[in-house]
Amino acid sequence: MGLIELINWVELTLTRWMEMSWVGAWVIATIFHLLVYLIGGGIGLWLTRQVWPAMGLGQEIDQTPLKTEQLVSELKNGFVACFLMGWVSLSYRHLCDGVLPGDGLTVLWQLAAFVVFNNAYSYATHRLLHHRSLIRFHAVHHRSRRVTPFSSYSVHPIEALIIAATFPLFLLLIPMSLGMVALLHAFGMLYTVCIHCNYDVWPTLSDEHWFKKLINHPTYHRYHHTLGNVNFGFTNRVMDILFKTNKN
Numbered sequence: 001m002g003l004i005e006l007i008n009w010v011e012l013t014l015t016r017w018m019e020m021s022w023v024g025a026w027v028i029a030t031i032f033h034l035l036v037y038l039i040g041g042g043i044g045l046w047l048t049r050q051v052w053p054a055m056g057l058g059q060e061i062d063q064t065p066l067k068t069e070q071l072v073s074e075l076k077n078g079f080v081a082c083f084l085m086g087w088v089s090l091s092y093r094h095l096c097d098g099v100l101p102g103d104g105l106t107v108l109w110q111l112a113a114f115v116v117f118n119n120a121y122s123y124a125t126h127r128l129l130h131h132r133s134l135i136r137f138h139a140v141h142h143r144s145r146r147v148t149p150f151s152s153y154s155v156h157p158i159e160a161l162i163i164a165a166t167f168p169l170f171l172l173l174i175p176m177s178l179g180m181v182a183l184l185h186a187f188g189m190l191y192t193v194c195i196h197c198n199y200d201v202w203p204t205l206s207d208e209h210w211f212k213k214l215i216n217h218p219t220y221h222r223y224h225h226t227l228g229n230v231n232f233g234f235t236n237r238v239m240d241i242l243f244k245t246n247k248n
């Protein structure tokens with residue numbers, strides 16, 4: 001399949017999803033979320049427990065043995081979260097501006113706007129979830145002190161809805177095509193899986209290296225799970241640095 005054929009197939013698939021009944025669209029959206037979560041988490045677990053150790057590449061961060069019951073609990077919570085996120089994503093059918101993105105310049109400024117919005121929203125809601133009146137919801141996620149790729153969406157239903165609200169709220173401010181939303185949404189889910197993989201691919205790279213100081217990576221995010229009151233950011237450390245919650 002060539003590039004043009006692939007684009008046409010994506011456009012046709014997204015158009016059909018926009019036009020089908022809400023029940024069918026909910027089922028498809030839930031399957032999409034589950035596939036990204038399960039395939040991403042499965043690949044993450046395979047790489048960090050088998051492939052990379054066999055290659056001598058990197059090392060586990062927290063070497064506490066993984067308990068089967070933790071993994072089962074994470075998967076149950078993750079399934080519920082995907083079910084709810086699939087439901088909320090039905091709003092895209094009314095909020096998105098078309099099926100595929102327009103010109104490249106539009107894509108770039110929409111992407112830049114979303115990166116700013118997403119980092120601010122993720123940081124703000126994450127800190128709010130640590131408030132004493134809301135921590136009981138976020139505590140579900142923090143049961144995974146020794147994180148796994150499937151810890152990524154092991155969250156309380158309330159937190160799942162807060163996460164799912166990211167795109168609808170953004171789309172109310174800046175319309176974006178469904179194709180862009182789907183791509184960014186899948187990337188966000190996979191990035192969340194990555195920062196919960198409990199594996200440092202570059203243990204010899206100093207924490208003071210510009211790359212490690214810039215992004216949120218598994219070692220950085222682990223401090224949040226063990227200490228709780230630091231490193232609230234999602235993809236990078238900008239908000240943590242601004243509000244002095246940054247810890248290497």
